[in-house]
Amino acid sequence: xxxxxxxxxxxxxxxxxxxxxxxxxxxxxxxxxxxxxxxxxxxxxxxxxxxxxxxxxxxxxxxxxxxxxxxxxxxxxxxxxxxxxxxxxxxxxxxxxxxxxxxxxxxxxxxxx
Amino acid sequence: xxxxxxxxxxxxxxxxxxxxxxxxxxxxxxxxxxxxxxxxxxxxxxxxxxxxxxxxxxxxxxxxxxxxxxxxxxxxxxxxxxxxxxxxxxxxxxxxxxxxxxxxxxxxxxxxx
Numbered sequence: 001x002x003x004x005x006x007x008x009x010x011x012x013x014x015x016x017x018x019x020x021x022x023x024x025x026x027x028x029x030x031x032x033x034x035x036x037x038x039x040x041x042x043x044x045x046x047x048x049x050x051x052x053x054x055x056x057x058x059x060x061x062x063x064x065x066x067x068x069x070x071x072x073x074x075x076x077x078x079x080x081x082x083x084x085x086x087x088x089x090x091x092x093x094x095x096x097x098x099x100x101x102x103x104x105x106x107x108x109x110x111x112x113x
Numbered sequence: 114x115x116x117x118x119x120x121x122x123x124x125x126x127x128x129x130x131x132x133x134x135x136x137x138x139x140x141x142x143x144x145x146x147x148x149x150x151x152x153x154x155x156x157x158x159x160x161x162x163x164x165x166x167x168x169x170x171x172x173x174x175x176x177x178x179x180x181x182x183x184x185x186x187x188x189x190x191x192x193x194x195x196x197x198x199x200x201x202x203x204x205x206x207x208x209x210x211x212x213x214x215x216x217x218x219x220x221x222x223x224x225x226x
Contacts, residue, residue, distance in 0.1 A: 056212035
């Protein structure tokens with residue numbers, strides 16, 4: 001079965017640079033979620049989109065922005081990167097009204113040097 | 114605010130041993146409860162869920178029962194295998210949110226032959 005696709009899988013950036021992470025949800029899923037998992041920590045909810053509109057917002061820094069496009073894929077844009085942004089970034093998708101079960105992608109590991 | 118507490122790991126068991134990972138939560142109302150598993154180098158996979166009190170979620174030999182009285186959702190398996198070695202996250206979705214999932218700190222399980 002098709003799963004959530006994230007790209008790139010690994011990304012290395014320097015401080016103050018910009019990064020863009022991409023997420024392709026499971027076909028027909030209409031909701032996308034972004035989570036950040038620091039080393040040895042639990043995933044923290046960042047933001048979600050339903051039908052291309054922001055649905056909920058968590059602890060997402062102002063330096064980060066995200067959007068969902070007409071084909072339902074989503075991008076997380078991160079600017080002025082800091083060392084503390086080094087983490088595993090997960091995208092998840094779901095279909096509203098179907099139990100809201102979130103299916104997670106493999107994650108993008110971002111390292112800021 | 115809403116939160117999840119799990120027993121600290123790492124937990125090391127011999128193959129075929131009985132597994133219990135304790136999980137308690139704090140939330141307003143009755144949240145949906147989940148167990149996710151993260152295998153080394155992979156994303157999060159939904160293991161099981163329960164959406165109301167006294168519900169029992171089960172999958173792949175794992176079980177957890179939604180206990181409203183004790184605000185708990187302990188994960189159990191009667192006979193673990195080496196392939197069960199992973200990090201297990203207890204999580205909740207608040208009643209007031211369609212999107213945000215709040216994770217516990219995770220419990221690392223190692224099963225030795």
